[in-house]
Amino acid sequence: MTSSFAPDSLVLNRKLPLWYQVSQSLRASILGRAPESSLRLPTEEQLAAHYGVSVLTMRQALKELEEEGLISRHRRRGTFIEPGARRGAPRRLLGSIDAIVAQQSGELTTVLGHGPGPLPAELAEFYPGLPEVVTFRRLRRDADSGEPTNWAENAVRPEIAARIDLDDLCRWPMTKVLRDAVGVGISRITDTVEATLADPVTAELLQVPLLSPILHYTGVTYDTAGRVVDVARIRYRGDRFSFSVTVDAGCAPGPG
Template identity: 80%
Template sequence: MTTFAPDSLALNRKLPLWYQVSQSLRASILGRRPEEPLRLPTEDRLAEHYGVSVLTMRQALKELEAEGLISRHRRRGTFIEPSARRGAPVRLLGSVDAIVAQQSGERTTLLGHGTEPIPADLAEHFPGRTEAVGYRRLRCEEESGEPTNWAHNLIRPDIAEKIDLDDLTRWPMTKVLRDAVGVRISRITDTVEARLADPETAGLLNVPLLSPILHYTGLTYDEDGEIVDVARIRYRGDRFSFTVTLDAH
């Protein structure tokens, strides 16, 4: 069975339960290892795992089926589609699991990591610190190997020492921090803006210099309100779109 995490959801009552479950399950599906089985557990087992009703679980699975990530066969069960499309629109709907799902599902290469000075424009987020641990990762499509985005994360040193580098080639940083390291994330503030590819980004993403990219900045805070991670992700402008859904209630 595919490894699912987290074991239970910290549910946000302002968002539909089926949506939160679908995003968590989506992240686990896209982050599965190739050797893991394609068959999913039954609806009853999944509902028990996520602590929701079977009806909610069924609606979440329906969403994933519509996206082409799974196929459902009467009497045979539910299966992950091995050829499911890995690229996806950037969607922010107000939950940590949505962000995890957004960043999941591509082959990730760790380009490097180590202690580095905190840039002047980020110093306000790391009061009293002059250094953080940086991680640079390149994400590529599974089948074609074509680069789609690259990420630079700055992590507090006391948190970085708990990170297993192997986890960073499988899971997005947000998932590693929450589910592997055990950081209790209180909020993530996101900014997405249009920029032009600098020389480093153009080289890594194999796009022309000064071509359009989506530049994402994510600030992750723990339950004490202290910064944990500052993520900067450069997405190829020809491969991603950006959608925001606001809850009016």
């Protein structure tokens, strides 16, 4: 029996465009929906009431998802999730935690392994004085094709890692696990994305040629006390992903 589609709740951040926050939250709900859920979305009015925004804001959010190819809108029929929507579309990052969660939703995740180990030298700047971290390794696949899309290594503080349920990691991105399952208060995440070449491990896991182009993402997560609680290093297939960053000129100076 098909169940109705239910979007996640969202705490709005008044420093970011409302339409963007709503679109990212709805995107995560669409990609992470249960297989048996309905492809038909609630009406614009119902979604607007759910998120506490105006109908105009909701329309702008839906327009963003329509342009990405996740939904289609039909006059007098309603709005529908595209069953064959691709999950490798470009990501637009504006800095909300829900945007980070949305980046990694809607994929099949396998935990490759986890365990404590000495702090890697390249992470020493994030964990000064910490002798070891617990590393979680995961492989993500496209839910439709089963094709590998990215693999991730998360270096987490031991006392926090001890509270992580591996079943949660198979269902949700690490950011959502830390925030919603473990209860870590997250204050900010700093992101770095760079182009690099596939090493032997990455080439084997992502099924790409050795030294082929990939995107290497590093996300450093801070709690409300200002401590780093997680450093994520994710390798994305270069033929499946691109990232775009939008800077609000009213909030930050340009490089010139």
